[in-house]
Amino acid sequence: xxxxxxxxxxxxxxxxxxxxxxxxxxxxxxxxxxxxxxxxxxxxxxxxxxxxxxxxxxxxxxxxxxxxxxxxxxxxxxxxxxxxxxxxxxxxxxxxxxxxxxxxxxxxxxxxxxxxxxxxxxxxxxxxxxxxxxxxxxxxxxxxxxxxxxxxxxxxxxxxxxxxxxxxxxxxxxxxxxxxxxxxxxxxxxxxxxxxxxxxxxxxxxxxxxxxxxxxxxxxxxxxxxxxxxxxxxxxx
Numbered sequence: 001x002x003x004x005x006x007x008x009x010x011x012x013x014x015x016x017x018x019x020x021x022x023x024x025x026x027x028x029x030x031x032x033x034x035x036x037x038x039x040x041x042x043x044x045x046x047x048x049x050x051x052x053x054x055x056x057x058x059x060x061x062x063x064x065x066x067x068x069x070x071x072x073x074x075x076x077x078x079x080x081x082x083x084x085x086x087x088x089x090x091x092x093x094x095x096x097x098x099x100x101x102x103x104x105x106x107x108x109x110x111x112x113x114x115x116x117x118x119x120x121x122x123x124x125x126x127x128x129x130x131x132x133x134x135x136x137x138x139x140x141x142x143x144x145x146x147x148x149x150x151x152x153x154x155x156x157x158x159x160x161x162x163x164x165x166x167x168x169x170x171x172x173x174x175x176x177x178x179x180x181x182x183x184x185x186x187x188x189x190x191x192x193x194x195x196x197x198x199x200x201x202x203x204x205x206x207x208x209x210x211x212x213x214x215x216x217x218x219x220x221x222x223x224x225x226x227x228x229x230x231x232x233x234x235x236x237x
Contacts, residue, residue: 062090062098069102073110073152079103080151083180087187092209096184103180107155107172114159126157132231133158137167139231145175146224178220185213 069082082102086095132140141163144154158168189209 062094065089065098066102066105069099070105070109073106073155078150078152079106080183083183084187084190087184087209088190089187092184092188095187096181099180099184100176103151103176104169104173107151108169110152110155111159111165111168114156115162117160126153126160129157130161133161133163136231137163138171139227141168141171142175143224143227143231145172145179146220146227148179148220151176178216178223182213182216182220185209185216189213 065082065086069079072079072082083095083099086099089095090098129140129144141154141158155172186209189206191204191206
């Protein structure tokens, strides 16, 4: 395991500062939405419809989405929400493409954040993968991606454990393909304007995209079991 000469201690006050900062950011966003709705005479549903139309049609919307995906770990938002949202706003293929870009950039950013930080003691669910990540880094990271381990937690953990960057990025690029496809298809099954107008009804759901999402999920589970068998001896030694 490689050592780095000048790590920064990740102390509780720093984590608390990040959490409070994220909470204040989202309070400001919510307050701004209410203010805009009030000033423009729109209901919140109408405002969200306008935002949805903007994100679906504006030429800068993909860049905005990728930028938000990049920073979402620091706002304590699950990447799952953004991936589903991409399918709902951009459709399957464009949503899939934009999410892959955002996810890879976000993974790299959080990985390098963890790489230059250290903690006095790592949680058990992280340390149990320390040895596999150094002995068989590609297969272990591939398994963690396919098995839907929390995306941002895995990124930070890989950095904290000083996993080699090449297998991390390679396994991430390959391992997120089916998961992103599954969640993007799930998002593409949602008709956002109909959902905002009529609520959660069957008319707001595209059954073909929903079935595709389920099929992709089942395929991912099968592939995950295959990869898990290959790295089982590493965990049991």
